[in-house]
Amino acid sequence: MDSNPSFSSTSTDAQQTPAFSPLYQQIKGLILQSLQSGEWKPGEAIPSEMDLAARYRVSQGTVRKAIDELSAENLVVRRQGKGTFVATHAEQHVQYRFLKLQPDNGSVQSEGPAQRTIIDCKRSRASADVARALSLRSGDPVLQVRRVLSFANVATILEDLWLPGAPFKGLTAERLSNYQGAMYALFETEFGVRMVRAEERIRAVNPDAEQAQLLGVAPQSPLLSVERVAYTYNDTAMELRRGLYRTDTHHYHNVLS
Amino acid sequence: MDSNPSFSSTSTDAQQTPAFSPLYQQIKGLILQSLQSGEWKPGEAIPSEMDLAARYRVSQGTVRKAIDELSAENLVVRRQGKGTFVATHAEQHVQYRFLKLQPDNGSVQSEGPAQRTIIDCKRSRASADVARALSLRSGDPVLQVRRVLSFANVATILEDLWLPGAPFKGLTAERLSNYQGAMYALFETEFGVRMVRAEERIRAVNPDAEQAQLLGVAPQSPLLSVERVAYTYNDTAMELRRGLYRTDTHHYHNVLS
DNA sequence: CAGTGGTCTAGACCACACT
């Protein structure tokens, strides 16, 4: 092919995307759309690089670069010889993908799975700060959950969650309790909501009386306050989570680079 | 070229590296060696992709993939039209690359630079835990620094640092005080030590009397304890830093993906 | 203008997984 139209802004079949950008970015956007729309579900394989190249009328190398970026963002997982798969929270080895609390001694594995106890699960109305975090309006319906995570029978994490009411219609304490595995896996399979990215703000605080009682610590114990906002595709906030972590036997682990 | 030797384990000029690995990984290793040895200094440009391709007798694309990874690890910075540069801490816009504490309201910029106060700077001997963190032996000489960082004239961070004695011979409180800019920039320019990666363990604690006094807080105030180990190339630990952060007006910000 | 990184293509071959 000697007349190569390449990546002018009106070149190939592959530009529904508005602004000018490299071809592989446009392809990335198209793949992203298919991920959002649910054309390929979490855990499933997406079409092979050759297939996608044919579909978008570009070379395999261009598709490859698009998928490289999606893979770097953990939206997709490549497996040599098998294919490329939509990332999911429902896998053993990525179980607590967003939980950075680790035991001081021993690995996450040796500690075994957490025991989950649902304390409360009710529908309510978004307060001003919850609404802001979730891009809702004050008073919009939200689902509110409180639970405790224990390791080796020691209550270690107390979490309050707020979920927008609409996408999580039908979520009950019972369904939460019955579900084995990470909460985000349930969100995927039952509600089609896939958490893709999150931000955390961490502070040191003292618990109030109720919080202290639930965690079994003295009221003046210093605890880690971890406020997380989790996002789906499009950077749409889909969960606000306020956690209180005991850090006498665990620590929040972070890697900087 | 139809007889392409490609990446067998004894193929091109580019395999001093022992084990089998893709060619671009071998190239990456060679570039890494040159970075370590100081052949190219922080802030300087490394040779162009074409030059490196010629030097290692591989194609430009292979060098490109090697540099892509180094760039993703923040060891090197690409600038279109200009070249590829060795990453450095001595730049305005990457000033506090490893400091994740942010003001609750307003940006890091609007807050202005931190005021630094050296409280103490002395030579001492590594205790058992310091030695373990820095891969030294107990009793080995270390340099110990204590300082306070203030924002808007409010003492916010109290830091204790331990540095291995040998690489930092000649570091004094005076040189620390006189230096404008990030501490890691001084380490680079004065001692040739380039911090490349770090790990942090975060806990909630109460300060002791002296710590509380230095930060101007009550003794029972909850504070963030941030223990950082910073590494040079080769994953060699070169600094242990224990920070106490006030989180009444700031928070530790982390992005998960 | 020349030099740099950035994008795109086409084709070859390697490593791995399944059947």
Add this chain to the structure above:
DNA sequence: GTGTGGTCTAGACCACTGC
């Protein structure tokens, strides 16, 4: 063996920087 992702090459052209 067939099909997948992974590596490597060679050559073309684009976009940015600075002389």
